[in-house]
Amino acid sequence: MDATCPGFFNPPHMIGPRFSAAAETYDLHARPQLALAQSVVSILPEKVPEKILELGVGTGQLTRLLVARFPNTPIDAIDVAEKMIEHSRAKFSHLPQINWILGDAQTYGSGERYPLIVSSSALHWVSDLRATFENIFQNLKPHGTLALGMMLQGTLKELHELRQAIAPEKTPTISLPAYAEIQALLQAAGFRLERQTHDEEQVLYPDAKAFLRAIHEQGVTGGKVSAGNAPLTRTELSRLVVDYQEAYASDGGVHATYETATFLLTKRESKRTPPRGLQGCSC
Numbered sequence: 001m002d003a004t005c006p007g008f009f010n011p012p013h014m015i016g017p018r019f020s021a022a023a024e025t026y027d028l029h030a031r032p033q034l035a036l037a038q039s040v041v042s043i044l045p046e047k048v049p050e051k052i053l054e055l056g057v058g059t060g061q062l063t064r065l066l067v068a069r070f071p072n073t074p075i076d077a078i079d080v081a082e083k084m085i086e087h088s089r090a091k092f093s094h095l096p097q098i099n100w101i102l103g104d105a106q107t108y109g110s111g112e113r114y115p116l117i118v119s120s121s122a123l124h125w126v127s128d129l130r131a132t133f134e135n136i137f138q139n140l141k142p143h144g145t146l147a148l149g150m151m152l153q154g155t156l157k158e159l160h161e162l163r164q165a166i167a168p169e170k171t172p173t174i175s176l177p178a179y180a181e182i183q184a185l186l187q188a189a190g191f192r193l194e195r196q197t198h199d200e201e202q203v204l205y206p207d208a209k210a211f212l213r214a215i216h217e218q219g220v221t222g223g224k225v226s227a228g229n230a231p232l233t234r235t236e237l238s239r240l241v242v243d244y245q246e247a248y249a250s251d252g253g254v255h256a257t258y259e260t261a262t263f264l265l266t267k268r269e270s271k272r273t274p275p276r277g278l279q280g281c282s283c
Ligand SMILES: C[S@@+](CC[C@H](N)C(=O)[O-])C[C@H]1O[C@@H](n2cnc3c(N)ncnc32)[C@H](O)[C@@H]1O
Pocket: 012, 015, 016, 019, 020, 030, 033, 034, 037, 055, 056, 057, 058, 059, 060, 061, 062, 078, 079, 080, 081, 084, 103, 104, 105, 106, 119, 120, 121, 122, 123, 125, 126, 127, 218
């Protein structure tokens, strides 16, 4: 197992290759991401949109659900990892309504304004969340909708604790965004919050080795959720497996926490409108 992948804070050209490497195996190990994608679809408005922009499509877990929900709606599907785009374009070649595009969610813009933009388990990877939300705001039509699923700070907290105990000098200095931070950035970008959910779930794995393999296959090991500023040695890695097995045993396996949130937002008419923002939440 490779615990040496580049960090979350690296620019997208570094993120892309890591996700490209995980393209073939991602779906087998991405149950938490599938659950989040399902939550995102469950909060979408009833109205059929004329077009959808999806950001960070990966292997198309959310895309597949969007097609089931809106079978006749064209989708522009963006990912920064070339191999993910190739993999998904081939996998979904029977669905000509999907336009697979290599691009960065932080800067992507074709001049087109979309009535619906969606993203799940992807935007916590961008290097500048503020710029990304501002860019999404620009890409939305007035009164358009953004539906977002995000992995948050508490994700894989058990792994963080153990890494801290085993190799404190190699602890990641950057963490996933916190719930309040995302709310504030969305509000600052000009969105009005319509609905939100916030969950913490413990996912069960057969054993510590299977867990570490699963997060590696999700392309997650190198992200800010688990990578340190230096690789663990073979000895440290072996200790991590043994200690994880002991410390986080549950129901015949081991558990790992995933903290997630979904947000349903609309583009306010003008950023100059008095900032009702998140106060307008109806949840
Ligand atoms: C964990 S996968 C999630 C894929 C899918 N949305 C799902 O729900 O399973 C994250 C994806 O986001 C992509 N990604 C990361 N940063 C990105 C960026 N700045 N712009 C576009 N895609 C990005 C990665 O390449 C990867 O394919």
